[in-house]
């Protein structure tokens with residue numbers, strides 16, 4: 001009899017312990033966030049992605065509860081803007097800097113970054129460059145003993161707090177070709193392209209990659225489908241092809257470009273394709289032209305919202321890995 005009571009008490013205690021354990025587990029994992037495994041499962045904390053208003057160029061700040069990451073740094077003559085934006089975002093230290101390719105409108109702000117901030121590591125596309133700016137920064141990295149690594153397709157960076165960055169481009173084959181003497185470089189089409197994944201949320205970062213890279217990634221079956229797309233090459237019509245947009249199928253497209261820039265970025269046909277508008281005004285002739293709508297297998301038309309730093313100022317995406325909000329910097333439209 002006594003043994004039976006002891007057994008009964010033990011069973012009840014075990015049940016209580018198990019129930020308590022289940023409750024705690026469910027609360028911290030934030031069930032239903034999706035993702036592939038614990039490393040990419042959202043933990044419900046806010047992650048902020050800011051496309052900084054730095055004129056004609058790219059500088060995107062990613063802040064997770066654990067890390068600060070800067071993808072590109074804007075142009076040389078926009079350094080003051082970059083400095084002001086980093087101050088506004090309360091950046092104290094930059095854990096990772098990713099340089100998509102060594103054009104000045106992407107690496108021009110490295111001077112501010114290296115002078116004013118403690119930098120954990122710098123990543124680039126692993127392609128040799130004759131850019132004086134690039135060579136200068138690489139010397140500074142060596143002198144300051146900052147970790148410098150090359151990114152290639154298949155790599156995965158950990159941004160902390162369950163946020164991962166999957167690299168799709170450049171491929172190792174391109175990097176090998178790029179090392180050969182006399183290889184004719186095309187820096188835009190050597191850009192680092194990668195997808196940030198946080199639970200159900202994802203954002204595709206494209207540097208200045210154009211049609212040939214988009215086609216290569218589609219052929220490789222890279223999982224490019226993303227909640228948000230950073231418009232490739234500042235919204236140029238040499239990128240964001242209908243086939244690529246169909247594969248990415250973004251809900252929003254973020255474009256970084258300068259007010260009245262010389263290139264006419266973003267191009268009106270790209271805006272129309274993203275938004276699901278069948279006509280656009282040609283920027284050169286002023287004439288209205290037709291464009292093919294981007295449709296999926298079901299026949300739905302892509303109708304993404306578009307945001308531009310030249311009109312919207314800094315664009316801020318806040319996500320908990322399940323939902324997201326987009327705020328603009330309040331510039332006059």
Ligand SMILES: [Zn+2]
Nearest residue numbers: 057103105208
């Ligand atoms: Zn650029």
